[in-house]
Amino acid sequence: MSESPTSTVSAIVHALADEVSAGALPAGARLPAQRLADRFGVSRFPVGQALRVLAEHGIVVATPGRGFFVAPEGRLPAAALSGRRKPDGLSAVYFAMAEDRLAGRLPDSISGAALRERYGLSRGQLGQLLDRIAAEGWAERRPGYGWRFSAVLTTPDALEGSYRLRLAIEPASLLEPGYRLDPALAARCRAVEEGMLAGGIERASSDALYERGVRYHEAIVGASGNPFMLEALQRVNRVRRLLVYRTLVDRQRFYRQAREHLAILDLLEAGRREEAAEAMRAHLGAVMESMAAARPLLETGR
Amino acid sequence: MSESPTSTVSAIVHALADEVSAGALPAGARLPAQRLADRFGVSRFPVGQALRVLAEHGIVVATPGRGFFVAPEGRLPAAALSGRRKPDGLSAVYFAMAEDRLAGRLPDSISGAALRERYGLSRGQLGQLLDRIAAEGWAERRPGYGWRFSAVLTTPDALEGSYRLRLAIEPASLLEPGYRLDPALAARCRAVEEGMLAGGIERASSDALYERGVRYHEAIVGASGNPFMLEALQRVNRVRRLLVYRTLVDRQRFYRQAREHLAILDLLEAGRREEAAEAMRAHLGAVMESMAAARPLLETGR
DNA sequence: TCTTGCATTTCAGACGTTCAACATGCAAGG
DNA sequence: CCTTGCATGTTGAACGTCTGAAATGCAAGA
Incomplete structure (x- = not known):
């Protein structure tokens, strides 16, 4: 705890904490440094440091000379650590x-x-x-x-323009040949949306709500396998965040969004991609409209 | 000539050479440093250096104490200089x-x-x-x-994916509200395409042919006024250049492309944007097909 | 044999310095 | 009065050095 972890080390620490917390690494599981190093694409050195940090937190136990193992009672401290990443x-x-x-x-x-x-x-x-x-x-x-x-970016049109680009890209991405939505990823998306409907919308910060939306859409588009489409979306989303900060969010509309997100997932998993593309078009159009309603807020400045 | 011009200076040199060569600056026109500096958004200092370089080339004449003027016989050396930009x-x-x-x-x-x-x-x-x-x-x-x-980028799919992004963006851009193609810009585009049909295709390097196509499409999409669409196109074009280098170009197909480019310009200038969008879709689809035919070349490596 | 732990080597980012390029104010001249 | 030419102040990029971090090789132990 005394040391200030570097970016690489802390990335590994948090990744492992996440896995322990999620149960992907059960108590008692062995953690060979070389294996982990390969997985993260780094050498054993930062992995070793990360393991030592985790040991200090009681998430893993070090058996001198034999290696590191997930601590029996490691899930609680892991969950605690998993939440708070140090902000850049x-x-x-x-x-x-x-x-x-x-x-x-x-x-x-x-x-x-x-x-x-x-x-x-x-x-x-x-x-x-x-x-x-x-x-x-x-x-x-x-x-x-x-x-x-x-x-x-200071013109009110900017936000609208960003949506029109998404309207061009996102439905098209669903129709890409070779589109394949990984079932595990779909399940994760579904869980997030359902969590949102079940109270998550009220609890989350507006920042977190934005993040959630971005992740959903980027996951859906990423499944197209077309890196250019995904990248174009990611870029516009980075800029859009700045614009969205200046609009007041009506929390109610997130319920509708979550339901629409789920409906699109349903269609995709059923292989009905044309319908999914149409639903995406409608979804984005609706978001754009509700945004246009909030537009006067943009123009008044802070 | 002895000095190696810096980037700013040489940019001004070439911009002015272009204008003299194109006749926008007639012989004898006065060139006040302050005016030029304002136009280029820099101070008088690099402008003065640029003028001195132009004087060395005989494009302008310096009248000590009174300023710089476009040389009577300045157009020829200007045209010579205008062509060859120093490659970065x-x-x-x-x-x-x-x-x-x-x-x-x-x-x-x-x-x-x-x-x-x-x-x-x-x-x-x-x-x-x-x-x-x-x-x-x-x-x-x-x-x-x-x-x-x-x-x-090494997969043959990459090039195809880049075209599918363009297929999503470019027709949509033509339907943007507020689409406005500047008549002067349209005329320049038209002139380039017609020049290509009139023998330009045979004379141009494949690099120049690529450049020409990119410029046409970016001009058309830029007229939408949607900066996100334009930027997405520019980015994909930068990468696409790398992929195109490895395909053999069939010069014949550029004739067809030029004709299609002109047809789209016609539709846009007539205000028939839906039809233009449809033509753009067909145009990109055709390019993509002819590219798919050349695809085996990509896979063999150099 | 596979693992960890340590020592050595390699690497890239941070920092401070130097220098060329640019901005700007002022004087001189048409 | 507007312009150029020059001198001075400012800025940012290039360069070299230094330091912390990561990769790698090796020995010891389970």
Whole structure:
């Protein structure tokens, strides 16, 4: 606990905690470092560190000289650890910047030095951040010095445009030859949606609701096996998050969305893909309409 | 001529050379540095350098103390300069790397140091390159060290998948509300296509043919005003270039393409967008079929 | 033989420095 | 008055160094 785990190590820690917590790794299961290393695509070194961290939390037990095993009473601490991932520090700045920008607190044009000053970033951090933002399309380098924020995202049309792209891609993805929705994945999606209907919508933060929707749609489109379609959707979703932050969410409409998500899953699992595509079209159209109703909120600013 | 022009300066040089060559800037026109600087969004400094370069080429004349003017006989050297842009050094490595990868000369997994060694790159250069490649989706950082090339692009399906994304996006873009094709842009597109039919197809390199097609489609989709659709198309086109390099082009089919391009322009300018969308669908479908016929070539490797 | 634990080697990111390129203010001239 | 030319201040990218982290090889033990 004294050490601050690096990204790789903590990723492994959380992945294993998840599996123990979910019961995928039963108590007493052996955990050979080499096996785990292969699975995560890393060497045994960070795996060993991760196991030591897990041992400190009582999730696994170390038998000196013989290896690591899942602790008999490991599921509880695993569940505790599984929840709280440390938030990326840079992401916080990213959202702060997006918020500042959308609220009009950042000028159209600004130098990198000014941004570093404002957000307290090092050179490298600012570089990463702005590269990411530039890739998402809401800022670009100016010739010469500095950066220019593009006006695209501040217009109310932007959100609508993002939905129209989804309307073009998502139904089409369901009709891709070779479409195959993994049953296990479908079951997980179904469980999430049903959990939402059974009270989850009230409990979840609006951030979590957005995440859930994104994951559902990306899973459905990803099953098409067309990486270009999936990537286009992922990109538009990353930007859409910024826009959605500024709309008030009507929690009621998430019930309808969840039911529609389930209906689409039903159709897909029954192999009725044309109907599923039509349902997806209707679903997105409905979401778009309910969004258009909330549109005045966008224009008033914060 | 002795100096090696920086990117900003050479961009201005070529932009001005283009305008002089096209006759947009008539002989004797005055070229105030401040005006040009505002137009390009930079300061007077690089503009002054660019003007000096143009003076060396005889495209403009400097009247000491009074400023720069387009040279009476400036159009010829301008046309000469307008053609040959200096190719980005990093781009050459990029294509070499793509070529090596698609030909199987690069392993699935490789460390950054090995890549730097192989292509003679500095740390920063390799970073830029791999970030770009990662953004395009054909390589990704491995946890730990090194990079992993994704298998996606080496499969023959990839090219087909890229067309199916375009098939979803492009016709839809023509039906976007607010679609407006700038008449001047339409005229330029038309001129290019007609030039192609009138012998341009035989003269152009296959690289130029690809460029021409991309520009046409991106112009058409860009007129939708939906930045998400345009960006999705641009991204898929960047990757598609790599795949197309490995297919043999049948020059004959470009005649048919050019005619279809013109027919779509006709429909758009007549405001018959639904029909244009349908024609675009048919056009892409035809291209995809002719590509499928060439598919065995992809599988044999170089 | 397979495993862990340790030591060595390799690697890439962070940091600070240097330098070329750009912005800007000012003086001089048409 | 507007323009150019020059001098000064600012910015960001390239380079080299350094440090922490990961890969790898090897020995010991179950």
